[in-house]
Structure formats: C-alpha cells, structure tokens
Amino acid sequence: MLRDRKVSRRQVSYLKWATLMLTTFLVFNIAMFFWAEGLWFQEVDYLSVFWLRLKTQISLGLFFCLTSLGVLGGNLWLTQKWAYVKVEGDRRSRQGIGLRWLLLIGLGLGLLMAVQLLYQGKLRPVTGSQVTPSTTAACPPPSGSNQTQCRYC
Amino acid sequence: MQVLLSQLAAAPWQGVLLLVVAVGFVILPQLLSAIAAVLMSLGFGLVMSGQWLKFLTALRPTLFAQADPVFQRDISFYIFRLPVAELLEFWLAGLLFFSLIMVTLIYLLSGKSLSQGRFYRFLPVQQRHLYGLAGSLLLATSFGHWLTRYQLLYFTQGVTYGASYTSVHVNLPVNTGLSLLAFSLALVMLWRTIFWSVSFGSLLEWLTEVGHHRHAYLPPISKHPPTLRLLFWGLSVYGLLVLLGGIIAPVVVQRLVVQPNELARERPYIERSIAFTRSAFDLDNIQVEFFEPDYALTLQDLEQNSQTINNIRVWDTRPLLESNRQLQQIRLYYEFLDADVDRYSLIRDDGTIDRRQVLISARELNYEQVPTEAKTWVNEHLIYTHGYGFTISPVNTAADSGLPDYFIQDIAHVPSSEVVRRSIPVGEPRIYFGELTDTYVMTRTRVEELDYPSGSDNVYNTYGGRAGITIGSWWQRLLFAKHLNDWQMLFTADFTPDTRLLFRRNIKERIETIAPFLRFDADPYLVVADVDQTDIEKAPEAVIKRDEPNYLYWIIDAYTTSARYPYSDPGSYDFNYIRNSVKIVVDAYHGSVNFYVADATDPIIQTWGKLFPNMFQSLDDLPPALREHIRYPQDFYQVQSDQLMTYHMTDPQVFYNREDQWRAPSEIYAKESQVVEPYYLIMRLPAQESAEFILLRPFTPAQRNNLVAWLAASSDGDRYGQMLLYRFPKQELVFGPEQIEARINQDPQISQRISLWDTQGSRANQGNLLVIPIEQSLLYVEPLYLEAEQNRLPILARVIVVYQNRIAMAATLEQSLEAVFGQNPPPSAPPILRELGENPATDELTPLIDSAGADGGADTGTVAAPDSEL
Known part of the structure; x- marks a missing residue:
C-alpha cells in the first residue's frame, strides 16, 4: 500500500516534469515564431499592423476559450454535484425508461456531441467572404450567366 | 447540415470515427x-x-x-456589425x-x-439545471431569429436578390414572432x-x-410542484410557427399571392435591388451616351487620330511571351511570366x-x-x-x-532609338522582389551573387538595397534557422557580420x-519610372547614396469587398460590394x-485607415512618375461590366422581363472560342479633346450577335476612374x-489563305479581335499570327481590318488601313480587299476587279489579286 503510493508519487513528478518541458518547448517555439515574424514586419515597416493583429487574435482567442471553458466547466462541476450517486427506486417498478430506450437516447446524445465536437469548425456561419484575402485571383472568371448564387443552402 | 452529409459521403471513415x-x-x-x-473551448478560441x-x-x-x-439602418451596420453578431450567435x-446535451447525458x-437497466x-x-440551460439556449435561438430578420435582405427566393414581397410580408413578421416567442419561453424556463x-x-x-400590509410578517408563499402545461403549449406553438410560418406560408404566399401578380407585387423590391446593386458595384x-455610327471616316x-491608330494593339500577351521565351530568355533560369499592357511617354527630338x-x-x-x-x-x-531586367515592345508594330x-x-x-534611351530609364534593373522570387536569399555574404550573364561569362555583384534582416549574430541566425527550418544557415562559413536575410520576396x-x-488584382504590373527615391520611402534612413539606381516598381491594385451589402446581387461572385480602394507599390529592388x-470615399478603407493610422497614404502622395502609370484595374472593371450586363436596366418592367440582357461577345482566338476580355487602348473618346489610356469592352444582346x-x-490624370457607356441606336445594325x-x-x-498556311507544320492563329471607336x-482589327507547330515563334503575318463593308488583309496595319480607306494601294504588297454585299456571285477565284467599279474609283484597283508574294 505504502509502496504503491510512493510509485504513484514518482510517476506524478515525472508527469509534472514532462508537462513542464513540453509547455516550455511549445512556448519557446511560439515565441520564436512571433519574434521572427515581428522582425520581418519591422523590416517592411509595418510592425504596428503586426502588433494589432497579434493583440486582437490573442485576446479574442483567450476570451472565447476561457469563457467557453468557464461555461462548460461550470456545468460539469454542477453535474458532479447533482448527479445520482445511488438510485433510490423500486427495481420492479416500470417507471422511467428501460434499457433499450436508454441506450438509444444515450447514443443519440453522444452522437450529437461527437458531431459538434468534430465538425465545429465546419459549421460556423458561411459569411466568411467579407474582407478575406484570396490567395489566387481576386475575381473568379466570369461565368457569363447572371444567375444569383444561393448561399443559404 | 449539407456540408456535413457531403463530408460524410466523401469519407466514410469519418462516420466510423463519429460512432466510436x-x-x-x-x-x-x-x-x-x-x-x-x-x-471545444480551444476550438472556439481558434475559430474566433x-x-x-x-x-x-x-x-x-x-x-x-x-x-x-x-x-432603416445605416449600411455600416450590415457591413461591419452583422457578421460579428452572427459569430456571437453561432x-x-x-x-x-x-452544454445541454452533455449535462442531459451525464x-x-x-x-x-x-447497469441497472432502467432510468427512473x-x-x-x-x-x-436542465431548465436553466434550455432557457439560455432558447435565448440564443431568439437572438438567432432576430438576426434572420436582417438576413432576409440577402434572400434569393423572389425574382430579385434581397427581401422580396414574400420576405417582407411573411418571413419578416414570422421571424419577429419566433424571436419573441422563443424569448418568452426562455423566460419561463429561466423562471423555473x-x-x-x-x-x-x-x-x-x-x-x-x-401590498395590502395586513400581516405583521411576510406571508408564506404558496408552493406547489410546477406544471408543464404552459411550457408544453408554448413549445407546441413555437414548433407550429416554425413549420407553418417558416416553411409553408412563404411558399403559399409566393405561389398564390405573388406569382399571379408578380410584377405589380415585386416592383418596389425590384427597384430596390437595382438601386442597391448599382451603388454597391459603383455603377x-x-x-x-448614345453613339450613332455614321461611317464617314x-x-x-x-x-x-494618329494616336489611336499608332496604338492599335496587334500584339498581345500570348504571342509576345512566346517570342520572348525564344528570343529574350537567354539563360534557362530566366523566365518571362507575364507581359503587361501599359503606356509610356516618349520624348521626341523636338521635345x-x-x-x-x-x-x-x-x-x-x-x-x-x-x-x-x-x-x-x-x-x-x-x-x-x-x-535581371525587362523587355518593352510597342504593341502596334512588328519588325x-x-x-x-x-x-x-x-x-x-x-534601346531601339535615342528617343527611347531618353524616355525610359534602365539603371540596374535587378529584380529581387517579383512574381517568381519564391526562395529566401542571404545577401552580402562572402559569395558573390550572379548578376547577369555576359557573353560566355557571368557578371557578379552584391546586393546594395535596403531590404533584409541582419543575421550577423549567432542568435539571429539561430532564430531564422528555426523559423525557416533551414539548419544549414548555422553551419555555413560564408556569412559576414553584414549578412542580411531576405524572405517573403514574392510580391x-x-x-x-x-x-x-x-483582396488583390490577379495581375501585378511592372513599371519603369524614375522616382526620386526619398519620395516613396517612409523611413528617413532611406536617404542612401544611389550609386545603383533602380527604376523598377510593381503596382498592384487592391480591393475592399463585402458580402453584406443589403439588396445587392452578387451575381457569380462571392461578394456584393467592391471598391478599388487601394493601389500598392512594391519596389522591385x-x-x-x-x-x-x-x-x-469607401467606408471600408476608412475603417481600416482608422485602425491602422500610419498604414495608408493619399493617392496624391504617389510620386508623379508612378502616377502616370496607374490604370483602371482589369479585374474590377470585369466585375463591374459583368454586373452592368444586367443592371444597366433601371426600369423595373424591362428588368423583370430581362428584355435588354447583355452578354460579352466571344471571339475565336488561336482556333478556340473565348470571351472577349476587356482591353486597354489609347484613343480619343468622342467627347474629349485628347487621346487617353482607356479600358474598353463591347457588349452584345443576350441572344444575338450585333453590338x-x-x-x-x-x-x-484627373479623369481616372470615370466611366462612359456608349449605346448604339436600337434600330441600326x-x-x-x-x-x-x-x-x-x-x-x-x-x-483560302488561312487554310493554306494552316497546313502541315504551321498554324495560322487569329489574335484578339479589337473593336476600336x-x-x-x-474599326475592327484582327491580327493573324503564323507559327511553326514544333518550335513556336509566332510572327505577325497579316493584319485584317474591317470597316463598314470592307475587309482588308495586308502585311501591316498601315497597309490594311490604306487599302480600306486609301485610293491607291501600295504596289509592294497587294492586299486582299473585298467589297461586301455586292456581287455575291463573284467567282471566288476571279480577282475582284469588277466590284471595284461599284466603289466609283476606276483607278482604285481595289486590287484583290490573290496575293502572290508568299
């Protein structure tokens, strides 16, 4: 029992070190990237553009990430508090829903979560064409037809 | 949802992953x-x-x-705020x-x-907890319905783009109702x-x-378990409204109320769509003006009109590039990617x-x-x-x-002459920044750079320009070795403390x-101009001794666009508002x-100007030598003229019937049919005093071929950006x-001549057909190029000129013009000349001397000897 705890402590410290090193490596990488980019922007004399972009992106990313984490984490915490620990109920009662429906509903909900998790990026509003740069031609070749495109389908 | 399904159909393994x-x-x-x-949180952070x-x-x-x-909201709300509101709603x-699904599942x-097999x-x-989450979700839904009201301005269900009769009279109230209903339901749930x-x-x-103050202390509040009746009814009404108001009613109204009486019902909305599309595309x-051809030339x-005539384009990009590749490339590592139309002022001997x-x-x-x-x-x-360098060719002549x-x-x-030497500066035309410069380079190293080949040797030099990041010290090298993922940088012995790194050189x-x-124009163009360097540089350190003058600049047109202009029809594009708001100058050296x-005047660029106060300069600050070379951008013009083909119709009835729809004519270019692209000309517009550089495009009606x-x-100059539409009278062909x-x-x-040339080993290609007012x-001009099938080096073989009823084909433009307009054809190269509409029965092999008489000039010899000088 005692030995077990010791091992797990050592494991924890390894894990800590690994996380620390990984984080340092990542942070270092990111810092290097932005530093080099910053030097380039400084050279072309548009450093202020780079700074504003960086500031905006970081604050947007942080705000939405932390708020989302707060909302989801808060809800998870509440479920921990309020979830059934043990069920008080009559085993023979026909109340509630049986296994078949429970599984079906559970799987359905799980599927909804999976879809949202995996396709979140793809489901965002398709209004992206505002002031987005195009890497190739600004304007696609004219098609000749004047039919309006439906962008809501 | 469709995106999702198509994605799943494309990659079935994703379905398995979802299930797992x-x-x-x-x-x-x-x-x-x-x-x-x-x-999810990380994902939201990244997306946002x-x-x-x-x-x-x-x-x-x-x-x-x-x-x-x-x-009645200002358009800036739609352009700037609505997209963010949509993101927040998403x-x-x-x-x-x-959250709701997650909590329910848990x-x-x-x-x-x-394991119990039963959930009670x-x-x-x-x-x-669940009511709270569902209530909040309903609040968001209510917000979504509110936004849908604005999105009706981009609906396409009526005859025109934007909110039509049905949208305004059905979808709008329905969405307002849904929004309010969802809001009240949300309140009920949050109450619970x-x-x-x-x-x-x-x-x-x-x-x-x-309130009655009859008690000494607060009375007990009556509590009883909540009933679901109100919620149940609320949700049912909501569902019914979504189904009836959102799906069925619009279709019914569209079919039964609007379509039997469409023009009368939709007229105000058609007017809106026309007006807003025209202003969004700056039409x-x-x-x-009306243009009545009198054919009295x-x-x-x-x-x-010698300026117009001397600038008629008989060369275009494709044959010129092919010739350049054969004649001017010199070494295999050089390439001519593109040739751009521009105009240069040549200073003649007399000033x-x-x-x-x-x-x-x-x-x-x-x-x-x-x-x-x-x-x-x-x-x-x-x-x-x-x-290294460039070539400049006049468009109207051939050697x-x-x-x-x-x-x-x-x-x-x-230079071909003293005039050119005087007018176009060459300097040291090194191109460090261009359309093909995709590699990063280190300059001022111990190795000399290849400058240009000279005879059997090469000339070498060292970069003396202002660009580049110093990588003299080890940590800078380390930083960029990491950044560019190029570790050889660390180990090379060729670097000096003065070494600089140039990357992202592709303009x-x-x-x-x-x-x-x-957004940028697809075609940057090179300009040779002697600009006082201090003019164009913002940095004061720019004042550097100019021992290596450089005169090459790239000009790129840039646009601000939006897809959120109300009632504006995007046509085939992914934006429905566009302005050519910025011109970018990049120094090639x-x-x-x-x-x-x-x-x-463009509000979008004004907004960016507020956000980046030091980024933009006024067009008046553009050095005059470069300003001479700005041109109306081709992509922008193409977008505008594409929209104009429909939106020149300002009368709702004409528009509704599409009575006057135009299209871009097509031409045969090198045996293939293609749409006539807009082209640049130097010409004098009928209302103007002098010739100017204009961009031109002809239109034909949708179903017919006449102009x-x-x-x-x-x-x-001052006339930059002005547009003139010349319409031909309808009664005349x-x-x-x-x-x-x-x-x-x-x-x-x-x-006959084309077929003869088109036999084995060679091809006769028709070039761009130009309509020149x-x-x-x-006047219609079409060059004819001749090229070998094997090693393509096109030559300008003939120029065909068509004027009214006359077609002439001769070796040069002048000869063709003279044949068409002149009295005496030049004896050296007898052109083919044809009178049309007369003597249709003429034997094709008989020289057309007969028809000459009809023209009145007995001595004209509108000789059409089957030209034998081949």
Whole structure:
C-alpha cells in the first residue's frame, strides 16, 4: 500500500516534469515564431499592423476559450454535484425508461456531441467572404450567366 | 447540415470515427465530457481568433450615409456589425447546445442507470439545471431569429436578390414572432430554474398580499410542484410557427399571392435591388451616351487620330511571351511570366511627347528552372538571388521579320532609338522582389551573387538595397534557422557580420501578409519610372547614396469587398460590394511596400485607415512618375461590366422581363472560342479633346450577335476612374465581333489563305479581335499570327481590318488601313480587299476587279489579286 503510493508519487513528478518541458518547448517555439515574424514586419515597416493583429487574435482567442471553458466547466462541476450517486427506486417498478430506450437516447446524445465536437469548425456561419484575402485571383472568371448564387443552402 | 452529409459521403471513415466517439461518450460520460469541453473551448478560441478582421472592423465602423429600405439602418451596420453578431450567435448557440446535451447525458447515465437497466427520472435539482440551460439556449435561438430578420435582405427566393414581397410580408413578421416567442419561453424556463416550485401566479398573489400590509410578517408563499402545461403549449406553438410560418406560408404566399401578380407585387423590391446593386458595384457614376455610327471616316480623319491608330494593339500577351521565351530568355533560369499592357511617354527630338502603348515583361529568375545537378544550398540561397531586367515592345508594330519589335531588349537593355534611351530609364534593373522570387536569399555574404550573364561569362555583384534582416549574430541566425527550418544557415562559413536575410520576396505573398484584409488584382504590373527615391520611402534612413539606381516598381491594385451589402446581387461572385480602394507599390529592388488610398470615399478603407493610422497614404502622395502609370484595374472593371450586363436596366418592367440582357461577345482566338476580355487602348473618346489610356469592352444582346454598347473606363490624370457607356441606336445594325469574325472567315480569299498556311507544320492563329471607336465610326482589327507547330515563334503575318463593308488583309496595319480607306494601294504588297454585299456571285477565284467599279474609283484597283508574294 505504502509502496504503491510512493510509485504513484514518482510517476506524478515525472508527469509534472514532462508537462513542464513540453509547455516550455511549445512556448519557446511560439515565441520564436512571433519574434521572427515581428522582425520581418519591422523590416517592411509595418510592425504596428503586426502588433494589432497579434493583440486582437490573442485576446479574442483567450476570451472565447476561457469563457467557453468557464461555461462548460461550470456545468460539469454542477453535474458532479447533482448527479445520482445511488438510485433510490423500486427495481420492479416500470417507471422511467428501460434499457433499450436508454441506450438509444444515450447514443443519440453522444452522437450529437461527437458531431459538434468534430465538425465545429465546419459549421460556423458561411459569411466568411467579407474582407478575406484570396490567395489566387481576386475575381473568379466570369461565368457569363447572371444567375444569383444561393448561399443559404 | 449539407456540408456535413457531403463530408460524410466523401469519407466514410469519418462516420466510423463519429460512432466510436459517440459510444465513448456513453461509456465514460464524465471523463470524455471534460476532455471534450477543453477541446471545444480551444476550438472556439481558434475559430474566433481566426475571425479577427470582423471583430476589428466592428469596433470602428464608418457610416455609409445610406440606410437600407426595410429596417432603416445605416449600411455600416450590415457591413461591419452583422457578421460579428452572427459569430456571437453561432458561438452562444453552439456552446449552450453542447452544454445541454452533455449535462442531459451525464444525468441520464449517472447512478449506474445502464447497469441497472432502467432510468427512473430526473431529480428536481437536475431538472432546474436542465431548465436553466434550455432557457439560455432558447435565448440564443431568439437572438438567432432576430438576426434572420436582417438576413432576409440577402434572400434569393423572389425574382430579385434581397427581401422580396414574400420576405417582407411573411418571413419578416414570422421571424419577429419566433424571436419573441422563443424569448418568452426562455423566460419561463429561466423562471423555473430560479424559483422552481413557485409559479408566476402564486408570486403575484403573494405580492398583492404583501401590498395590502395586513400581516405583521411576510406571508408564506404558496408552493406547489410546477406544471408543464404552459411550457408544453408554448413549445407546441413555437414548433407550429416554425413549420407553418417558416416553411409553408412563404411558399403559399409566393405561389398564390405573388406569382399571379408578380410584377405589380415585386416592383418596389425590384427597384430596390437595382438601386442597391448599382451603388454597391459603383455603377451609378457611369455616364451614358448614345453613339450613332455614321461611317464617314476618311484618311484625314485617321491622320488626325494618329494616336489611336499608332496604338492599335496587334500584339498581345500570348504571342509576345512566346517570342520572348525564344528570343529574350537567354539563360534557362530566366523566365518571362507575364507581359503587361501599359503606356509610356516618349520624348521626341523636338521635345513633343508621344504616348505609346507597350507590353512590358519582367525577366525574372525562376529557381525551379535551374538544372537539378546545380540545385545546391549555396546556389539557391546565395547565388541565384535575382532576375535581371525587362523587355518593352510597342504593341502596334512588328519588325521586318514579323517578330515583335522591341523598344528595349536583351540583357544589355539596348534601346531601339535615342528617343527611347531618353524616355525610359534602365539603371540596374535587378529584380529581387517579383512574381517568381519564391526562395529566401542571404545577401552580402562572402559569395558573390550572379548578376547577369555576359557573353560566355557571368557578371557578379552584391546586393546594395535596403531590404533584409541582419543575421550577423549567432542568435539571429539561430532564430531564422528555426523559423525557416533551414539548419544549414548555422553551419555555413560564408556569412559576414553584414549578412542580411531576405524572405517573403514574392510580391503577392508580401502584400497579403501585410494586409490580409484586402483582396488583390490577379495581375501585378511592372513599371519603369524614375522616382526620386526619398519620395516613396517612409523611413528617413532611406536617404542612401544611389550609386545603383533602380527604376523598377510593381503596382498592384487592391480591393475592399463585402458580402453584406443589403439588396445587392452578387451575381457569380462571392461578394456584393467592391471598391478599388487601394493601389500598392512594391519596389522591385528595395522591397518596400507602400499603400495608397485610391478611393477615399469607401467606408471600408476608412475603417481600416482608422485602425491602422500610419498604414495608408493619399493617392496624391504617389510620386508623379508612378502616377502616370496607374490604370483602371482589369479585374474590377470585369466585375463591374459583368454586373452592368444586367443592371444597366433601371426600369423595373424591362428588368423583370430581362428584355435588354447583355452578354460579352466571344471571339475565336488561336482556333478556340473565348470571351472577349476587356482591353486597354489609347484613343480619343468622342467627347474629349485628347487621346487617353482607356479600358474598353463591347457588349452584345443576350441572344444575338450585333453590338449593343461599349463601356470605356479612363485611367489618365484627373479623369481616372470615370466611366462612359456608349449605346448604339436600337434600330441600326452594328456588327458584333462574332459577325465580323464570321465575315472574315467566310471571305473566300482570306479563308483560302488561312487554310493554306494552316497546313502541315504551321498554324495560322487569329489574335484578339479589337473593336476600336474612331470619331463616329467603328474599326475592327484582327491580327493573324503564323507559327511553326514544333518550335513556336509566332510572327505577325497579316493584319485584317474591317470597316463598314470592307475587309482588308495586308502585311501591316498601315497597309490594311490604306487599302480600306486609301485610293491607291501600295504596289509592294497587294492586299486582299473585298467589297461586301455586292456581287455575291463573284467567282471566288476571279480577282475582284469588277466590284471595284461599284466603289466609283476606276483607278482604285481595289486590287484583290490573290496575293502572290508568299
């Protein structure tokens, strides 16, 4: 029992070190990237553009990430508090829903979560064409037809 | 949803992955939900930070001073704020929906309900939690319905783009109702979360009790378990409204109310769509004139319009590039990617100025073309650093051999005459920044860079420009070795403390990185101009001794666009508002990038100007030598003219019937049919005093081939940006390009000649057919190139000129023009001349001397000897 705890402590410290090193490596990488980019922007004399972009992106990313984490984490915490620990109920009662429906509903909900998790990026509003740069031609070749495109389908 | 299904159909393994994750959620709901929460949050953070442009513009909107007709809100709300509101709605709805599902699943599976095989019910505290989440989700939904009201301005269900009769009379009230209903339902649910067993009625009763002051202490509030009746009815009504109002009613109204009476019902909406599309694409400022061809051109008229005649383009990009590749490339690592139309002022000996339209083409270095054996690290990054020079060809003449004529040619940049030497500066035309400069290079190293080949040797040099990041010290080298993932940088012995690194040298990549909020013209063009360098540089350190003068600049047009202009029809494009708001100048040697605001009235660029106060300069700050070379951008013109084909119809009835729909004519170019692209000309517009550089495009009616109008956009000086639409009278037939081409091709002798040339080993290619307005007449010119099938080196073989009823084909443009207009054909090269509409029965082999008599001139000898000088 005692030995077990010791091992797990050592494991924890390894894990800590690994996380620390990984984080340092990542942070270092990111810092290097932005530093080099910053030097380039400084050279072309548009450093202020780079700074504003960086500031905006970081604050947007942080705000939405932390708020989302707060909302989801808060809800998870509440479920921990309020979830059934043990069920008080009559085993023979026909109340509630049986296994078949429970599984079906559970799987359905799980599927909804999976879809949202995996396709979140793809489901965002398709209004992206505002002031987005195009890497190739600004304007696609004219098609000749004047039919309006439906962008809501 | 469709996106999702198509994605699944494309990659079925994703379906399996989805199922696995779903089963995972059922087996380990708590743990996996926690992981999913972290991933979702990171995802939201990433998605939102990727949309930083929208958030930034929403902070500093600029008024358009124009309101939409439905909600009376300024258009800036739609351009700047609505996209952000949509993003927030997407985020809130996604987040709350996920929370609701996650919490439901956890409660459902808690208490080992799976192993028990039965789930009994949600505890009251759990129910309160779920009501809270569902209420919040309904709030977000209500917000979504509110936004849908605005999105009706982009609906396409009526006859025109934007909110039509049905949208305004059905969808709008339905969405308002849905929004309010969802909002009240949300309130009911949130009420239950907060007060749970206290119903709204009992609270009212309690308040009245308290109000009567009959008690010494607060009376007890009556509590009873909440009933679901109100919620049930609310949700049912909501569902019914979604189904009836959102899906069925619009279809019914559209079919039964609108369609039987469509024009009367839709007229105000058609008017709106026309007005807003025209202002979003800046078509309002097009001046319309009528052009009545009188066909009274004489040789004197031609002489008076010598500027137009001397600039008729018989060379275009494709044959010129092919010739350049054969004649001017010199070494295999050089490449001419593109040739651009521009105009240059030539200073004649007597001091007068002659404006000439030219094709300018940069000789860039394409490292890809270096032989594989020579592709070493040193070669790539230290030696092959830059392209060298350019060629300039006049567009209207060919050398005696039929090959392109050059004003400036070869590595030595030999000017063709003293006039050219005086007018076009050459300097040291090194191209460190261009369209093909995709490698990063290190300069001022111990290795000398290849400058240009000279005879059998090469000339070497060292970069002396201002660009580059110093990488003298070890940590800078380390930083960029890491950044560029090139560790050889660390170990090379060739670096000096003065070494500089130049990366992101491709001009497109360069400007896209600096200004990701702009969209760019597909065609940057090279300009040779002697600009006082201090003018264009912002930095004071720019004052550097100019021992190596550089005169090469790239000009790139940039646009601000939006897809959120109300009632504006995007046509085939992905935006429905566009302005050519910025012109960008990139120094080909120093790499400096400058942004000049070309359209200060555009609210979007004003907003960016507020966000980046030091980024943009006024167009007046553009050095005059460069300003001479700005041109009306081709992509912008193409977008505008595409929209004009429909939106020149301002009368709702005509528009509704599409009575006057236009199209771009097509032509046969090198045996293939293609749409006539807009082309640049130097010509004098009928209402103007002098010739100017304009962009022109002819239009034909949708179903027919005759010419119906032409649109001209000016580029010079104060008249920059002005557009003129010349319409032909409807009762008169004016030949369109297809008809002219048919007439050329069905002319027995021209056709015979083309077929003869088109036999084994060679090809006769018809070039661009140009419609050229002169005075009150139209002249059609089409070059004919001859090229071998094997080694393509096209020569200008003939120029075909069509005027009214006459077609002439001769070796040069002058000869053709003389044949058409002149009395005496030049004896040296007898042209083919044909009178049309007369003597149709003429034997094709008989020389057309007979018909000459009909023209009145007995001595004309409208000789059409089957030309035998081949």
